[in-house]
Amino acid sequence: MTNVYMPIKAEIVSIIPQTDIDYTFRLKSDILPQHGQFLQVSIPKIGEAPISISDYTDEYIELTIRKVGTVTDAIHELKPGDFLFIRGPYGHGFPVEDFKNKNVVIAAGGTGLAPVKSIINRYNRNPKEIKKLNILVGFKSPKDILFEDEIKKWKEKFDVLLTVDNGDETWKGNTGLITKFIPDLKIENSDDTIVIVVGPPMMMKFACLEFLKRGILEENIWVSFERKMSCGIGKCGHCKINETYVCLEGPVFNYTKSKQLLD
Amino acid sequence: MGIELDVKSFDDALKILSKNYKIFAPVRLKGKGAFSDTDLVTYGEISSYKDIELNEKSRYSPKEVIYPITQTLFYFTEDEYKEPEIDDKGIIVFLRPCDANSYLKLDNIFLKNGPYEDNYYKRLRDKVKFFIIECTKGFSTCFCVSTGSNKFLDYDVFVRFDNDKITCDVKNDEFSYAFSGKEVEFIPEFIEKNEIEVKLPDIDKISQNLEYVFNHELWDEYTKRCIACGRCTVSCPTCSCFSMQDIFYKDNPKCGERRRVWASCMVDGFTDVAGGHSYRQKYGERMRFKVMHKIYDYKKRFGTTMCVGCGRCDDVCPEYISFIKIVSKVTDAVDRGESK
Numbered sequence: 001m002t003n004v005y006m007p008i009k010a011e012i013v014s015i016i017p018q019t020d021i022d023y024t025f026r027l028k029s030d031i032l033p034q035h036g037q038f039l040q041v042s043i044p045k046i047g048e049a050p051i052s053i054s055d056y057t058d059e060y061i062e063l064t065i066r067k068v069g070t071v072t073d074a075i076h077e078l079k080p081g082d083f084l085f086i087r088g089p090y091g092h093g094f095p096v097e098d099f100k101n102k103n104v105v106i107a108a109g110g111t112g113l114a115p116v117k118s119i120i121n122r123y124n125r126n127p128k129e130i131k132k133l134n135i136l137v138g139f140k141s142p143k144d145i146l147f148e149d150e151i152k153k154w155k156e157k158f159d160v161l162l163t164v165d166n167g168d169e170t171w172k173g174n175t176g177l178i179t180k181f182i183p184d185l186k187i188e189n190s191d192d193t194i195v196i197v198v199g200p201p202m203m204m205k206f207a208c209l210e211f212l213k214r215g216i217l218e219e220n221i222w223v224s225f226e227r228k229m230s231c232g233i234g235k236c237g238h239c240k241i242n243e244t245y246v247c248l249e250g251p252v253f254n255y256t257k258s259k260q261l262l263d
Numbered sequence: 264m265g266i267e268l269d270v271k272s273f274d275d276a277l278k279i280l281s282k283n284y285k286i287f288a289p290v291r292l293k294g295k296g297a298f299s300d301t302d303l304v305t306y307g308e309i310s311s312y313k314d315i316e317l318n319e320k321s322r323y324s325p326k327e328v329i330y331p332i333t334q335t336l337f338y339f340t341e342d343e344y345k346e347p348e349i350d351d352k353g354i355i356v357f358l359r360p361c362d363a364n365s366y367l368k369l370d371n372i373f374l375k376n377g378p379y380e381d382n383y384y385k386r387l388r389d390k391v392k393f394f395i396i397e398c399t400k401g402f403s404t405c406f407c408v409s410t411g412s413n414k415f416l417d418y419d420v421f422v423r424f425d426n427d428k429i430t431c432d433v434k435n436d437e438f439s440y441a442f443s444g445k446e447v448e449f450i451p452e453f454i455e456k457n458e459i460e461v462k463l464p465d466i467d468k469i470s471q472n473l474e475y476v477f478n479h480e481l482w483d484e485y486t487k488r489c490i491a492c493g494r495c496t497v498s499c500p501t502c503s504c505f506s507m508q509d510i511f512y513k514d515n516p517k518c519g520e521r522r523r524v525w526a527s528c529m530v531d532g533f534t535d536v537a538g539g540h541s542y543r544q545k546y547g548e549r550m551r552f553k554v555m556h557k558i559y560d561y562k563k564r565f566g567t568t569m570c571v572g573c574g575r576c577d578d579v580c581p582e583y584i585s586f587i588k589i590v591s592k593v594t595d596a597v598d599r600g601e602s603k
C-alpha cells in the first residue's frame with residue numbers, strides 16, 4: 001500500500017534571506033508543480049506545514065518561508081546541505097493556459113507574492129505569452145519587501161507598482177494599501193483582463209471589490225487561500241470551508257466560487 | 264436460517280474466533296466514568312459474552328477501533344521515516360446498525376475524498392468484520408430512523424441477544440466453522456421507529472438559500488451556550504478530523520515519532536494559520552459549521568447524510584445543547600424561508 005504521508009528527502013542547495021523573517025530555500029528537486037500549488041514540508045520530530053511553492057525549474061524548487069511557528073522556526077535554523085522532507089505538490093494551481101494572449105494584472109500583498117512569483121517569472125521568460133502584465137505589490141513597510149532583486153528585474157519589462165503601508169524616513173516610493181491604487185490602474189480592455197489577487201484575507205476581499213468596480217468580470221478574477229492543513233489531501237478537515245476543501249478544490253479559486261466560501 | 268446458542272457455546276465461538284481475530288464490543292469499565300462511582304461504557308476487546316455491555320449506549324463509538332485517538336504514522340531514527348507494523352489478526356466488531364453505518368461514512372472521507380486513499384485507515388478498515396447487534400428499541404436520544412441508519416444489511420454475522428439465548432445469522436460462510444448450535448428460523452430485525460423523530464432539511468432548499476441559513480439568528484444562541492469543549496465531536500462516530508503532531512523521546516531526543524490525533528472543529532485552534540489568523544471564532548459559527556457538515560454539505564459531496572442518529576452528542580454535552588433541536592430549527596428555518 002502506498003503511504004500517502006511518506007515524504008521524500010530534499011537537499012537544501014541555497015538559502016536566500018529576503019527579510020529578517022522570510023528566507024527563500026532552494027531545494028534540489030525535479031517536482032514540476034502547477035503555479036500556485038503547495039507542498040507539505042516537514043522536519044522529523046518537529047512537524048509538518050503547508051508551504052506554497054514560490055518558484056521552480058526542472059532542477060530545483062523554491063520555498064519562501066516565514067518564521068512564524070515551531071516548524072518554520074526550525075526550518076530557519078537549517079543550512080545548505082541539510083535536508084527538508086517534502087510531499088506533494090497538492091491542490092489546484094492557476095489555469096495559466098486560459099490566460100494566454102490576455103491582459104494580466106497580478107496584485108499581491110506581503111507573503112502573497114510567493115505563490116504567484118513563479119507566474120511572473122514565467123511571463124518574464126516568455127513575455128509574448130500574454131498581451132500585457134501589470135504587477136501591484138504591497139508590503140507593510142520597506143523592511144518587509146520580498147524578492148527585491150526580482151521586482152527590479154520585472155520593472156524592465158512590465159508595469160510594476162510597489163507600495164508599502166507605512167514608509168520610513170528613507171522611503172521615497174508609494175505608500176498606502178494596494179486597494180488605493182486599483183482605481184487609477186491602466187486597464188485597457190476590462191472584459192479581456194485576468195486579475196490574480198493573493199494576500200491576507202481582508203486585502204483579497206477589498207482588492208477584488210475594487211477590481212469588480214473597474215469592470216473586471218467575476219470569472220476573470222483568481223485568488224489563492226491560505227488555511228491550516230494537516231494532511232493536504234482531503235482527510236484532516238482543517239482547511240474545509242463548508243462544502244469546500246481548500247487543499248483539494250483550492251488553494252486557487254475563481255472569484256465566482258471564492259465569494260461563496262462563507263466562514 | 265439462524266443458529267441458536269447458549270452462553271457457553273457462544274463463548275466457545277468467541278474463543279475459536281479469537282485465534283484469528285481481535286474482537287471488540289461495547290464494554291463497561293467500572294469506576295471509569297466522568298463522575299466518581301460511575302462507569303464508562305465504551306469499546307474494548309472482549310473474550311466472552313459477559314464482557315459485552317448491552318443495556319447502555321456506549322459513550323464513545325467504535326470508530327477508535329479503525330481510527331485510533333492517537334495513531335503513530337512514523338517512527339523517526341535520525342533522518343529516517345519508518346512506518347509502524349500492525350497486528351496480523353483480523354478485527355471483529357460487535358456494533359449496532361448506526362455505528363456500522365458510521366464506518367461507511369468514515370470510508371467516504373478516508374478512502375474516497377480527494378485523489379488518495381488514507382493507507383493508515385485502509386489497513387485497519389480492510390480487516391473489519393461486522394457483527395451486528397440487533398437493536399429494536401434503542402435509547403432515549405436515538406434517531407437513526409430519521410437519518411436512514413437504522414439498517415445495516417451487509418453484515419458478516421447478525422446477533423440477537425435475548426437474555427441468555429443468543430441467535431446468530433451467519434451470513435459470511437467464513438465464520439460458520441465457529442458457530443455450533445441448533446438451527447432455527449431467524450429473521451433479523453431493525454428498529455423502525457425511535458422515540459425521537461427529526462425532520463432533516465432538504466439540501467437543495469439550503470443550497471438555494473445558503474446565505475439565509477448561514478446568517479440565521481438561530482446560531483447566535485450557541486455563541487452564548489456552547490463552551491467549545493469538543494465532547495460532541497469526540498463522541499461522534501463520524502467525526503474524522505485530525506492534527507499532526509511530532510514528538511521526540513525525552514530519553515533519546517534523536518528518535519521520535521509523527522502521530523495524528525483527533526481534532527475538533529468546535530475547539531480553539533482548529534483553523535489557526537501560522538502568523539495568528541483564525542476563522543470561525545464565534546462558537547455559534549463553529550456550531551453552524553459542524554451541524555451543516557453533518558446534515559448538509561457532506562451529503563452534497565457524497566450523497567448520504569453524515570449523521571447516523573446515534574444521539575451521543577446530545578448525551579455528552581455538558582451544556583445540554585441538543586443537536587436534535589438544532590437540526591429541527593434548521594429544517595424549520597429552511598422551510599419557512601423557502602415559503603416566503
Ligand code: SF4
Pocket residue numbers: 320359360361362398399400401402405406407408412413454457571572573574
Ligand atoms: S441510533 Fe439507537 S436505535 Fe438506532 S441503531 Fe443506534 S443504538 Fe440502535
Ligand code: SF4
Pocket residue numbers: 488489490491492493494495496529579580581582583584
Ligand atoms: S459538547 Fe456541547 S458545549 Fe461542548 S462543544 Fe459540543 S455543543 Fe459545545
